[in-house]
Each structure stands twice: as C-alpha cells, then as structure tokens.
Amino acid sequence: MRIHFKTTYEQDIRLFPDLWTACVYGALILLAFALPYLINEFYVGEVTNVLIWAIAGLGLMLLTGQTGQASLGHAAFLAIGCYTNTILIEQGLPFIIAFPLAGVITGVVGAIIAIPALRLHGIYLAIATIALSILADDIIVLLEPWTGGVSGKFPEMISIFGFEIERWTMPTRFYYLVLVVTIICTLFYRNLLRSPLGRAFAAVRDSEVSATAMGVHIARTKATAFGLSCMITGWAGALMGYYAGTFNNETFSIVISITLLMMIVIGGLGSIHGAFFGAVVVAFLPQGLSILKDGLIGGGVAIPGLETGVFGMILILFILFEPMGIYGRWLKIRIWFELFPFARKDMFRRQKSYLKTERLR
Amino acid sequence: MEVLQLLVSGLANGCVYGLIALGFVLIYKATEAVNFAQGDFMMLGAFVTLGLTNAEYMDLPFWIAAPLAISIMAVLGYLLDFFILRHLFGQSQTAVVILTIALGFVLRFVAGLIWGHEPQTLESPLALGDVQFGGVVLGMADVAVIVVTFLLTWSLYQFFQRTKLGLAMQAASQNQMAAYFMGIPVRRVQGLIWGLAGATAAVAGILFASKGAIDPNAGLLGIKAFAAAVIGGFGSLPGALAGGLIVGVIEPFAARYLAAGYSQIAPYALLLAVLIFRPHGLFSQVRVKKV
Amino acid sequence: MSLLEIKNATLKFGGVVAVNDLSFSVEEGEVYAIVGPNGAGKSTVFNLISRFYEPYAGEFTFDGQNLLDRAPDEVADLGIARTFQNIELFDHATVLQNLLVGRHRHRKSTLIEELFFAPRVRAEEHRHREAVEEVIDFLDLQPYRNKMIAGLPYGVRKVVELGRALASGPRLLLLDEPASGLSVEETQDMRWWIDDIRKQMGITVLMVEHDMGLVSGVSDRVLALADGAKLAEGTPAEVQSNPAVIEAYLGAGAV
Numbered sequence: 061m062r063i064h065f066k067t068t069y070e071q072d073i074r075l076f077p078d079l080w081t082a083c084v085y086g087a088l089i090l091l092a093f094a095l096p097y098l099i100n101e102f103y104v105g106e107v108t109n110v111l112i113w114a115i116a117g118l119g120l121m122l123l124t125g126q127t128g129q130a131s132l133g134h135a136a137f138l139a140i141g142c143y144t145n146t147i148l149i150e151q152g153l154p155f156i157i158a159f160p161l162a163g164v165i166t167g168v169v170g171a172i173i174a175i176p177a178l179r180l181h182g183i184y185l186a187i188a189t190i191a192l193s194i195l196a197d198d199i200i201v202l203l204e205p206w207t208g209g210v211s212g213k214f215p216e217m218i219s220i221f222g223f224e225i226e227r228w229t230m231p232t233r234f235y236y237l238v239l240v241v242t243i244i245c246t247l248f249y250r251n252l253l254r255s256p257l258g259r260a261f262a263a264v265r266d267s268e269v270s271a272t273a274m275g276v277h278i279a280r281t282k283a284t285a286f287g288l289s290c291m292i293t294g295w296a297g298a299l300m301g302y303y304a305g306t307f308n309n310e311t312f313s314i315v316i317s318i319t320l321l322m323m324i325v326i327g328g329l330g331s332i333h334g335a336f337f338g339a340v341v342v343a344f345l346p347q348g349l350s351i352l353k354d355g356l357i358g359g360g361v362a363i364p365g366l367e368t369g370v371f372g373m374i375l376i377l378f379i380l381f382e383p384m385g386i387y388g389r390w391l392k393i394r395i396w397f398e399l400f401p402f403a404r405k406d407m408f409r410r411q412k413s414y415l416k417t418e419r420l421r
Numbered sequence: 422m423e424v425l426q427l428l429v430s431g432l433a434n435g436c437v438y439g440l441i442a443l444g445f446v447l448i449y450k451a452t453e454a455v456n457f458a459q460g461d462f463m464m465l466g467a468f469v470t471l472g473l474t475n476a477e478y479m480d481l482p483f484w485i486a487a488p489l490a491i492s493i494m495a496v497l498g499y500l501l502d503f504f505i506l507r508h509l510f511g512q513s514q515t516a517v518v519i520l521t522i523a524l525g526f527v528l529r530f531v532a533g534l535i536w537g538h539e540p541q542t543l544e545s546p547l548a549l550g551d552v553q554f555g556g557v558v559l560g561m562a563d564v565a566v567i568v569v570t571f572l573l574t575w576s577l578y579q580f581f582q583r584t585k586l587g588l589a590m591q592a593a594s595q596n597q598m599a600a601y602f603m604g605i606p607v608r609r610v611q612g613l614i615w616g617l618a619g620a621t622a623a624v625a626g627i628l629f630a631s632k633g634a635i636d637p638n639a640g641l642l643g644i645k646a647f648a649a650a651v652i653g654g655f656g657s658l659p660g661a662l663a664g665g666l667i668v669g670v671i672e673p674f675a676a677r678y679l680a681a682g683y684s685q686i687a688p689y690a691l692l693l694a695v696l697i698f699r700p701h702g703l704f705s706q707v708r709v710k711k712v
Numbered sequence: 713m714s715l716l717e718i719k720n721a722t723l724k725f726g727g728v729v730a731v732n733d734l735s736f737s738v739e740e741g742e743v744y745a746i747v748g749p750n751g752a753g754k755s756t757v758f759n760l761i762s763r764f765y766e767p768y769a770g771e772f773t774f775d776g777q778n779l780l781d782r783a784p785d786e787v788a789d790l791g792i793a794r795t796f797q798n799i800e801l802f803d804h805a806t807v808l809q810n811l812l813v814g815r816h817r818h819r820k821s822t823l824i825e826e827l828f829f830a831p832r833v834r835a836e837e838h839r840h841r842e843a844v845e846e847v848i849d850f851l852d853l854q855p856y857r858n859k860m861i862a863g864l865p866y867g868v869r870k871v872v873e874l875g876r877a878l879a880s881g882p883r884l885l886l887l888d889e890p891a892s893g894l895s896v897e898e899t900q901d902m903r904w905w906i907d908d909i910r911k912q913m914g915i916t917v918l919m920v921e922h923d924m925g926l927v928s929g930v931s932d933r934v935l936a937l938a939d940g941a942k943l944a945e946g947t948p949a950e951v952q953s954n955p956a957v958i959e960a961y962l963g964a965g966a967v
Contacts, residue, residue, distance in 0.1 A: 189694070251833075252827065260816055274793075367529065369530025
C-alpha cells in the first residue's frame with residue numbers, strides 16, 4: 061500500500077496527486093501516441109471509435125455522474141454538433157475554428173433547451189430529453205435545406221493549415237486528431253472537478269436545499285452543467301460524423317442516446333475512468349458478440365436485437381451487483397491487492413438508505 | 422362525420438396510451454420510480470395472449486387465454502420486483518430508470534427470440550365486426566378498448582382512494598421509513614404494485630393487439646405513453662388516462678390537417694409545451710419539500 | 713441596530729397558520745435560542761430566514777437590508793449560513809469537499825478560468841483550503857478529512873454540517889437543533905464550540921434547540937414559541953420560570 065504523506069495543499073489541488081500517478085498516466089499517454097506504430101490500421105480505426113465514444117461519454121458523465129441529471133437525449137446533441145460543424149465548414153470556416161465553435165454552439169443550444177426542463181426534477185428531465193431525441197430526427201428532416209434531410213451529408217476532408225486529415229485514407233492522422241480532442245476534454249473535465257463549479261455540481265446532485273443555503277444557484281448550475289455536457293458531446297458528434305463518413309436524420313437515433321447512458325453506467329458513474337471503460341465495452345461488444353455467435357451457432361445467422369439484448373442484460377447485472385460499474389470493480393480489485401492479505405469482504409459493503417419523496421418539491 | 426371518425430379512432434388509440442400511462446403512474450405512485458419498460462410489458466402481454474390463444478401456438482379459447490395472460494403478467498411483474506427491483510431499494514431514481522430501460526431491451530430481445538420479428542395478429546373475438554352509429558363506422562375493437570379502459574381506470578382510482586391497501590401503497594412511496602414504522606410491509610406492497618402494473622400492461626396489450634398487428638418493437642409505443650403520463654401529470658390516475666386521450670386524439674387530427682413532417686412532432690411538441698408551462702401536468706398540484 | 717430583525721412575520725400553509733405575527737430581533741454578537749414544543753414553528757422560522765418559504769406577511773431585515781429582496785441562494789452572500797434538522801450534507805463527497813462547498817459564496821473565478829484551471833483559480837483554491845483547514849482544526853475533523861460522508865457516524869456528520877456553515881465565513885449562523893441525536897459528550901463539545909464561535913470568531917448565533925441544558929448553558933436570550941406565536945422572551949432563567957412556558961410544555965395544571 062502506498063502512503064501519501066502530504067506536505068502542502070498543492071498536493072490535493074494539482075492534476076496528479078503524486079509522482080507515481082503522474083508517471084502512470086504519462087506512460088499511458090505515450091502509449092496512446094505510439095499506438096499506430098504498434099498495431100495495424102484496422103485496429104487504429106477501432107481505437108479511434110473507442111475514443112470518440114469516450115468523449116461522448118465524458119460529456120454525458122459530466123451531467124449524469126457529476127450533477128445527477130439523467131439525459132436520455134444526448135444523441136440530439138451529437139447531431140447538433142455534427143451538423144453544425146459540417147455546415148460551418150461548408151460556409152467556408154476553417155476546421156480549426158469551425159470545430160471548437162460547433163461544440164460551443166451545441167453547448168449554448170443545450171443550455172437554452174435545458175432551462176425549462178431543469179426546473180423539474182430528475183424523471184421529468186429524462187422524459188423531456190427523450191422527446192428531444194425523437195424530435196431531433198423529424199427536425200433534421202424539416203430543415204432539409206441545411207441538413208440534407210433523409211439523403212444526409214458527407215463531411216468534407218479536414219484541413220488544418222493545409223495539413224489534410226481523412227478518416228478512411230489516413231486513419232492514423234484521424235486517430236491523432238481524436239486523441240488530442242480526447243486529452244483536451246479529459247483535462248477540462250478534471251479541471252472542473254477540482255474547481256468550485258465542479259463541487260457545486262456535486263452539491264446540486266446530493267442535496268439541492270443545502271446547496272441553495274450555501275449560495276449555489278440551482279437552476280444556473282444545472283444549466284451550466286447541461287451546457288458544458290452538450291459542448292463536449294457536440295465535439296464527439298462532429299468526430300462521429302467524420303468517423304462514419306456520412307450521416308443523415310437516422311444516424312443519431314434515440315438508441316444512441318440510450319446506449320450512451322448505459323455506457324457510462326457500465327463504466328462507472330461519476331468517474332473519468334468510467335467513460336473510457338464504458339466506451340471500450342460499447343465499441344467492442346458487437347465484434348465480441350459476432351465472434352462468439354459464429355463460434356457457437358455458425359456464421360450467417362442473424363439474431364435481431366441480440367446486441368441491445370445482451371447489452372441490457374450486462375447492464376442489469378451491473379446495476380444489481382456492481383452499481384459503481386467497471387471502475388468500481390477495478391478500484392476494489394486494486395485495493396484488495398494493495399492490502400493483501402488484509403482485505404476483508406465487508407470493507408466494500410454498501411450503506412443502506414431509505415428513499416424519501418422528492419415529489420413535494 | 423369525418424371529424425367524428427377521426428375522434429373515435431383517436432380515442433381508441435388514446436386509450437391504449439392511457440392504459441400504458443396508467444402503468445407508469447401506478448408504479449410512480451407507489452415506488453416513486455418510473456418503469457421505462459412499461460411499453461415492453463404491454464408488448465409482452467400481447468404476445469403471451471397471442472401465444473396462448475392463436476391456432477399455430479397453444480390454441481386455447483380467448484376467454485381462457487386472456488385472464489391467464491393477465492395473471493401471468495401480474496406474476497411476472499411481481500417476480501421482476503422480487504428478483505431485481507427490490508435489490509435497488511433506496512438507490513436513486515436514475516438507477517431505476519436505467520435499469521428499466523435495460524429491462525425493456527431484454528424483454529424485446531426475448532420476445533423476438535420466442536415469437537419472431539414478423540408482425541402477427543391476435544385472434545381476438547374483439548377484432549371482429551364493425552358497429553354502425555349513424556354515418557360513423559366503429560370497429561368493435563375500438564369500442565371494446567374504450568369501455569374496458571374506462572372501467573379499469575375507474576376501479577384503480579377507487580382502489581387507491583378507498584381501500585386500505587391502496588392508501589398503504591401511497592404512504593409507502595412518500596416516506597419509506599415512516600411507512601415502515603407504521604407497520605406497512607413496504608417491500609411486499611411494492612411487489613404487489615409491480616404485479617398490478619404487469620396486469621394493467623397485459624390488458625393494454627390484449628386491447629392493442631385486437632386493434633392491429635404487433636411485433637417486438639411495439640413496446641416503443643411506451644414513449645408516447647410517457648408523453649401522455651406527463652401531460653396528465655405523473656401521479657394522477659385519471660390524469661394519465663386524460664393525457665393518453667389527448668395524445669391519441671391529437672395524432673389523427675395532426676396527420677389529417679398538418680403538413681407531413683409536422684404531424685409526428687405534434688404529441689412531443691405538446692409534451693414539451695406542458696413541461697415548460699405546466700411542469701407538473703395539466704391535472705396536478707405542486708407543493709414544496711419540507712426541510 | 714439589530715443584526716437580524718423580524719417584524720410581524722406570518723406564514724400560512726393552506727388554512728394552517730404556521731407562524732403567527734411573530735416579531736423578534738437578534739443583536740450582533742449574541743447567542744439567541746428559540747425553544748418550543750414540536751410543531752411550534754421553530755424550523756419554519758429558519759426556513760423563512762433562508763427564504764425557502766415566502767412569508768404571508770412581515771418584514772425581514774438583516775444588517776439593514778431587506779431579506780425579502782433576496783433569492784434563496786443570495787442569502788448566503790449576505791453572510792447567513794445554516795445547518796439542517798435532518799442533516800443535509802453532500803453524501804457522495806468527502807468531508808473536505810463538503811467544507812469547500814461552504815466557500816462557494818467566495819467564488820470569484822469564471823467558467824472559462826476554471827476549464828483551463830488558470831493561475832487565479834489555483835490561488836483561490838489555496839485560500840479556500842486555508843480557510844477550511846482552520847475550520848477543520850477548530851472542530852477537530854482532521855481524522856475525517858478525506859472520508860466520504862456516506863460512511864460517517866451521525867455525530868460526526870452533525871459536526872461536518874456545522875463546519876460547512878462555518879467555512880462560509882458567516883456573520884449569522886443558524887443552527888437547527890445542533891444537539892439532537894448527539895450523546896452527552898458530543899452535546900458538551902457542541903456547547904463549547906458554540907461558545908467559541910461567538911467569543912473567538914465573533915459570529916452571531918441563532919439556534920433552535922430542545923435540550924434546555926444546552927440552551928441555558930450558551931444562550932444570552934431565549935424565545936419561547938407555541939403555535940407559531942411568541943410565548944415569552946428573555947434570559948434562559950426568565951423563560952424557564954415563565955408560567956405560560958411551563959404550561960405549554962407540561963400542560964395545564966402543572967404549575
């Protein structure tokens with residue numbers, strides 16, 4: 061077991077609590093940059109997919125894990141980010157401006173949409189966002205002059221000061237672009253967590269009355285969380301557009317919204333790691349299942365709904381037996397090894413709590 | 422006459438939404454959770470009935486199959502609570518929301534495995550024949566749907582207002598700990614409610630399948646039922662029915678009188694409008710939490 | 713001029729009068745206690761001051777400013793901090809984070825600065841941390857600094873909640889039943905702390921409490937409430953010997 065002997069407050073404030081952690085994450089980032097030299101292009105593409113899902117996961121995690129608001133409509137914000145980015149570039153803006161701007165616009169739109177819904181408690185927000193996700197499909201069709209409607213759009217090749225990036229012909233360059241965006245988003249997330257706003261998010265999540273009494277403006281804080289969440293999700297959406305190569309009104313369906321929410325729960329709510337772990341599951345589950353299916357009953361047999369069905373079962377098992385998700389399990393295994401052989405079973409026992417109505421709010 | 426025709430078919434559809442919404446409200450009233458799989462319960466209820474009564478499956482007479490299917494769904498609801506939801510006792514609402522969404526996926530998958538993904542029709546005596554009222558032609562199924570729905574809503578309403586068990590269920594949701602102290606078996610009460618919701622869903626499923634074909638994705642109808650429940654105000658049984666009727670009636674009229682593309686939006690646009698201007702529904706009162 | 717002045721406050725829930733034409737004032741630097749039987753409207757008075765409830769009538773003045781002009785989250789900015797009867801902490805955060813939320817009213821950094829964790833945010837964080845560490849020292853919370861609230865015993869949570877209120881650097885501290893559910897030793901600690909809060913930190917304390925031992929030990933003046941109206945006001949001894957108060961507590965004929 062490592063002992064932290066703290067000598068300054070800075071140790072609790074800085075990015076990594078100690079040298080060891082800094083080294084571990086430094087090595088991880090180095091590995092990520094070296095990856096294209098280690099594996100072939102097909103797998104680089106797969107890892108890119110994981111990272112894009114992880115960015116989207118970070119976006120939703122900020123809202124659901126940190127602020128405690130469930131959104132079942134984040135695919136709508138993926139769509140807004142994706143379309144905004146493409147349209148801005150078509151209008152002649154360079155990628156380096158259009159891409160960040162697309163996220164900001166998505167964030168602002170998200171915050172504006174959220175304001176009426178955020179006056180309400182949990183479940184109402186979930187329902188309002190479901191409606192939003194369904195409406196997005198129809199609205200994209202209605203806005204055909206801009207969005208291309210049912211026939212969809214193709215994003216143009218990315219060009220950063222003449223340096224060209226394209227997902228199919230240059231997967232390695234696209235991978236580096238996604239990696240950089242991932243690192244920036246993770247840094248933003250981490251910075252928020254260690255600053256007053258991040259604490260206000262947690263305060264709103266755990267007790268609205270006492271957050272108010274401490275001077276936190278509930279509606280404004282929630283809207284900020286929603287806006288920031290949408291901003292990150294918007295970037296993920298823009299990258300998803302490039303990754304898919306083409307998109308239309310059905311690309312960002314409600315199934316994507318729900319997958320996203322399930323992903324962060326499986327990964328582990330309220331942690332950065334959770335978004336990444338969940339993204340790995342979502343990105344590799346289809347391949348894993350099809351390999352398994354081919355092995356068991358032979359290829360060529362289609363079982364509709366298999367992926368979502370299995371995904372649902374995994375999720376139910378997680379909520380029942382490991383509500384902290386893969387990250388929670390990972391922490392427990394780590395602590396078990398660190399304390400070996402002194403870990404006890406009841407160390408991780410969950411606290412029993414009682415539900416009191418929130419209805420009379 | 423056309424208006425009347427649209428109105429009646431809208432009302433019949435609305436009743437199905439209303440019945441699913443009733444299921445949401447039942448569970449919400451008693452456990453403060455929302456069952457996002459209620460639409461899939463409805464689908465499953467329909468398929469269970471179909472499996473029991475259709476000639477190519479078990480070929481039981483409809484009037485035996487229907488009560489049997491309702492009981493099976495009630496037991497299923499209770500068991501789901503017993504094996505899964507009870508373990509979430511005291512966790513946040515979000516956990517329950519996510520769990521029930523996952524449950525919906527699993528139910529859809531299972532129904533697809535057993536009954537296939539092709540749309541099928543229920544051999545229901547309700548589905549036969551039309552009734553003529555003046556110039557309006559009403560399907561028997563539509564009339565049956567409307568009658569059954571109103572009877573069911575009325576009896577559930579009476580149950581919650583009048584009976585001791587109904588009141589206990591409400592108390593159990595508002596403060597679990599206090600309800601315990603008052604000697605209400607909170608867990609068992611919640612199991613019963615899930616059973617009741619399962620039975621209601623089965624009724625909705627039978628009625629829905631009598632009106633047309635069903636397939637495993639029919640449960641997605643539940644989303645419209647959500648709109649209904651919110652419009653009516655979560656927590657009010659007559660409100661849920663009224664919300665269902667509103668959504669049901671809006672649909673055919675929007676399809677008839679609005680441009681294509683706008684008509685699908687109508688129910689959700691109404692939902693968002695209600696959320697913005699009357700957040701707790703059209704038929705509900707708002708109070709403030711005490712600290 | 714009094715620090716907090718309440719004139720003719722009235723609050724009705726439907727037909728029930730929870731607070732009835734109540735007037736009192738709290739002077740700077742004193743410990744003022746409100747006592748009364750259950751349902752007398754003690755916590756309701758706190759919720760009125762916190763602006764959680766809108767009064768039916770009455771004037772609320774804090775340090776010359778009209779409280780009724782303020783939104784609930786702006787009350788903290790004036791320098792009013794409070795605790796809750798049933799402990800409202802942030803359960804899924806550590807003690808340190810809970811106390812740091814208490815510093816929220818001193819937040820100066822903007823969203824953009826926080827996203828990039830600008831130098832100013834870092835400097836502010838250090839200042840917040842120093843302020844919080846003072847509170848931790850004062851309340852002996854060192855062993856619990858990095859513990860999650862969810863796993864802490866009741867008595868410690870009660871102290872953390874007091875700490876969170878103190879961390880905001882208030883001028884007026886509202887304590888809603890600070891000793892309820894505490895053991896005899898913990899109540900004794902609470903008594904010393906309240907004394908020190910007033911004497912060392914110069915913070916005015918308004919508290920609701922049932923434990924008459926604690927009330928007569930620390931408070932300068934006591935207000936006895938019954939059915940939302942003033943029954944008696946004065947020093948602890950005066951109020952305790954007031955026949956109306958004894959009757960309200962013990963029932964008629966006990967005198």
